[in-house]
Amino acid sequence: MKKASSANCDICGTMDDVQHVLVECSRYNLERLDVMRRYKINRFDVGALTSLLSQPTTEGFRSVVEIFVHRQQ
Numbered sequence: 001m002k003k004a005s006s007a008n009c010d011i012c013g014t015m016d017d018v019q020h021v022l023v024e025c026s027r028y029n030l031e032r033l034d035v036m037r038r039y040k041i042n043r044f045d046v047g048a049l050t051s052l053l054s055q056p057t058t059e060g061f062r063s064v065v066e067i068f069v070h071r072q073q
């Protein structure tokens, strides 16, 4: 996961920030499904995922990021 927020996503062409990677980017659909299963979030309930990810201090957020980072290694 890139830390820089200035670059655009290779896949989507939109701004490639954490929010994009975790919530929007189609590159991480599988990882996102893992996260949603783990937290019992309906796959169409983007609002629930977004609210989970909007609290960077929570354990939920950290483990979500861990899943994404792990998958890219």
Ligand SMILES: [Zn+2]
Pocket: 009, 010, 011, 012, 013, 014, 020, 024, 025, 026, 027
């Ligand atoms: Zn993207």
